[in-house]
Amino acid sequence: MSSDQTTVIAAHSPRSLREAWVALAGLSAVFLFEMLDNSILNVALPTIGRELHASTTALQWVTGAYAVVFGGLMLAFGAIADRFGRRRIMLIGLVLLGVASLATAFVSNVEQLIAVRVAMGVAAAMTTPGSLALSFRLFEGDGLRVRATTLISTVGLVGLAVGPTAGGFVLAIAPWQVLLLVNVPVAVLAIIGVRLGIASDVPAELHRDPIDIAGALLGTATIVLALVAPTLFVNEGMESWAPWATTAAALVGAILFFLRERSARYPLLDPKLVAHPLVSSGLAFKAAAGLATAGLGYLVTLQLQLDWGWTPALAAIGMLPQVVVLVAGGALIGPFVRRVGLGRAAWMSAASVVAGLAVYAVLGRFGYVAVAVALVLVAAGMRVVGVVAGVNVLRGLPKNRTTIGAALIDTASEVTTGAGIAVTGTILAVLFTGPIATPNWSGHQTAEFHQAVTVAGLTLTAFAAALVAYGIIRTRTQTDPPADTGGSDEASLARVGVGDDRSVGEQ
Incomplete structure (x- = not known):
C-alpha cells in the first residue's frame, strides 16, 4: 500500500x-x-x-x-x-x-x-x-x-x-x-x-x-478429524480402533496440508507467514492456554461433584473465582500491558495459565483453597493472553491476511481444547476402575482418581509449558516491530507501552 x-x-x-x-x-x-x-x-x-x-x-x-x-x-x-x-x-x-x-x-x-x-x-x-x-x-x-x-x-x-x-x-x-x-x-x-x-x-x-481449493479441503479435513478424535477417545476408550484411526488420519492430513502449502503457488496458509516470530509465538501461547484451561475445567468439574460430592449448584458457586476474574479482569489488561509491553504480557499470561494447572495437579486434592488459587491463576492468564496474543499474531501478518490469521488463532484454541479434554479423559479411563459417574466411590477408587488428576494435570502442564517455552524463544528472535504496527498513532501506542524500544524490541 x-x-x-x-x-x-x-x-x-x-x-x-x-x-x-x-x-x-x-x-x-x-x-x-x-x-x-x-x-x-x-x-x-x-x-x-x-x-x-x-x-x-x-x-x-x-x-x-x-x-x-x-x-x-x-x-x-x-x-x-x-x-x-x-x-x-x-x-x-x-x-x-x-x-x-x-x-x-x-x-x-x-x-x-x-x-x-x-x-x-x-x-x-x-x-x-x-x-x-x-x-x-x-x-x-x-x-x-x-x-x-x-x-x-x-x-x-x-x-x-x-x-x-x-x-x-x-x-x-x-x-x-x-x-x-x-x-x-x-x-x-x-x-x-x-x-x-x-x-x-x-x-x-x-x-x-x-x-487454494486442495489446501482448503485438506485443512478442513485435518481440523475436523482432530476435533472428532478427542470425543472418540472419551466415548469409545483407548481399546477401540476408531479414535486411533481418526488421530492417525488427522496426522496424515496435517502432513499433506503442510506439504501442499509449501509447494502451492498460492497457498491457503503460507508457512512463511506462520513462521513469523509474532505469529508463531502468539499461536503457541494461545495453544498452551487452551490446553491447560480445558484440562483444568474438566478435572475440577469432576472433582467437585464426584469426588467431593458437591451439588451442581454448589459446584457452580465453587467456580465463581474463575468467573469473577474473567469478567472483572478486563480492567487490569491495559495497565498490565502498559507496564510490561505486549511481548512480555503474552508469555507471562500464558505462563500464569500453566502455573495454575500445575498448582491444581500438585495441591488440588488437599482442599478447595488450592483449587480456587488454580482457578484464579488460569483465569487471569487466559484473560490477558486471549487479547494480547491475538493482537500480536495479527501484527505479524500483512493487511491482506488478517482474517485467516484470526481464524488460525481460533482454530489453535479449538484444537488444543479438544486435545486437553482427550488427554485428561484418556488418563482417567486408564487409571480409574469402573464407571466414573458411579456414586459413592470406594476408597480405592478415590485414590485412583487422585492419582489420575495428578498424572493428567502434570502431563498437560508439561505440554503447555513446552508451548510457552517455544513461544518465548520465538519472541526473542523478533528484534524489530513489523511494518504494520499502526505507528502513526503514537499516543495510542504509548498508552499500552509498545511505543518505546524496551517493549517492542523484546518482542
Missing part, C-alpha cells in the same frame, strides 16, 4: 473507542453469540433430550456438530474473507446465523436440530474470526486495538458467565427453543453495528490470489 493510501486510511480511523461505538457494539454482539451459544445450550440438553426423545449420542452431536463445523471451516472462510471482503463475509454469516436461529422454532426432532446446529456452525466460522480481524483493522494504533479487543472479549465473557444461570431461569417459564431464538436479536444487532459502523474493505487490503 502506498504512503498516501495509508495516510488517508489513518485519517478516517477512529481516534477513540467512543468514536467507534457503533462498530464495537456490532462486533461485541458477534463475540457474545460465540460465548453464549454453547454455554446456554448445555443447560437445555436434558430438556431437549426428553422432548425430542433423543439418545445420548444424538445429544452429543447437538453440541458436537456445531463445534466440528465451526472449527473445521474457519481457515477456509478466513481465506475467502481476505479475498472477497471481511465485512461482506461477516454480514452474510450474520444473516445465516439469524435465519438458522429462527429455524429453531420449527424443529420437531433431534435430526432437524442437529441440521440447525450445523448451519449455525457455518455462520460462526464466517463471523467469529472476522470480529477480531475487523476490530484490529478498525484502528491504526496498537493501544486502541488492545482496548477494543478487551472490550469485545469482556462482553463475550459476561455472556459466558451469566448464560447458564439465565438459561435455567428461562427454562422455568418458557420452551427450550427460546434459548436459541435469542440469537436472532443478537444477529440483528450485529448486522446493524457492522453495516453502519464499519466501512467497506479497502481493495488494497485484500488480495486476489486464486483460492
Whole structure:
C-alpha cells in the first residue's frame, strides 16, 4: 500500500473507542453469540433430550456438530474473507446465523436440530474470526486495538458467565427453543453495528490470489478429524480402533496440508507467514492456554461433584473465582500491558495459565483453597493472553491476511481444547476402575482418581509449558516491530507501552 493510501486510511480511523461505538457494539454482539451459544445450550440438553426423545449420542452431536463445523471451516472462510471482503463475509454469516436461529422454532426432532446446529456452525466460522480481524483493522494504533479487543472479549465473557444461570431461569417459564431464538436479536444487532459502523474493505487490503481449493479441503479435513478424535477417545476408550484411526488420519492430513502449502503457488496458509516470530509465538501461547484451561475445567468439574460430592449448584458457586476474574479482569489488561509491553504480557499470561494447572495437579486434592488459587491463576492468564496474543499474531501478518490469521488463532484454541479434554479423559479411563459417574466411590477408587488428576494435570502442564517455552524463544528472535504496527498513532501506542524500544524490541 502506498504512503498516501495509508495516510488517508489513518485519517478516517477512529481516534477513540467512543468514536467507534457503533462498530464495537456490532462486533461485541458477534463475540457474545460465540460465548453464549454453547454455554446456554448445555443447560437445555436434558430438556431437549426428553422432548425430542433423543439418545445420548444424538445429544452429543447437538453440541458436537456445531463445534466440528465451526472449527473445521474457519481457515477456509478466513481465506475467502481476505479475498472477497471481511465485512461482506461477516454480514452474510450474520444473516445465516439469524435465519438458522429462527429455524429453531420449527424443529420437531433431534435430526432437524442437529441440521440447525450445523448451519449455525457455518455462520460462526464466517463471523467469529472476522470480529477480531475487523476490530484490529478498525484502528491504526496498537493501544486502541488492545482496548477494543478487551472490550469485545469482556462482553463475550459476561455472556459466558451469566448464560447458564439465565438459561435455567428461562427454562422455568418458557420452551427450550427460546434459548436459541435469542440469537436472532443478537444477529440483528450485529448486522446493524457492522453495516453502519464499519466501512467497506479497502481493495488494497485484500488480495486476489486464486483460492487454494486442495489446501482448503485438506485443512478442513485435518481440523475436523482432530476435533472428532478427542470425543472418540472419551466415548469409545483407548481399546477401540476408531479414535486411533481418526488421530492417525488427522496426522496424515496435517502432513499433506503442510506439504501442499509449501509447494502451492498460492497457498491457503503460507508457512512463511506462520513462521513469523509474532505469529508463531502468539499461536503457541494461545495453544498452551487452551490446553491447560480445558484440562483444568474438566478435572475440577469432576472433582467437585464426584469426588467431593458437591451439588451442581454448589459446584457452580465453587467456580465463581474463575468467573469473577474473567469478567472483572478486563480492567487490569491495559495497565498490565502498559507496564510490561505486549511481548512480555503474552508469555507471562500464558505462563500464569500453566502455573495454575500445575498448582491444581500438585495441591488440588488437599482442599478447595488450592483449587480456587488454580482457578484464579488460569483465569487471569487466559484473560490477558486471549487479547494480547491475538493482537500480536495479527501484527505479524500483512493487511491482506488478517482474517485467516484470526481464524488460525481460533482454530489453535479449538484444537488444543479438544486435545486437553482427550488427554485428561484418556488418563482417567486408564487409571480409574469402573464407571466414573458411579456414586459413592470406594476408597480405592478415590485414590485412583487422585492419582489420575495428578498424572493428567502434570502431563498437560508439561505440554503447555513446552508451548510457552517455544513461544518465548520465538519472541526473542523478533528484534524489530513489523511494518504494520499502526505507528502513526503514537499516543495510542504509548498508552499500552509498545511505543518505546524496551517493549517492542523484546518482542
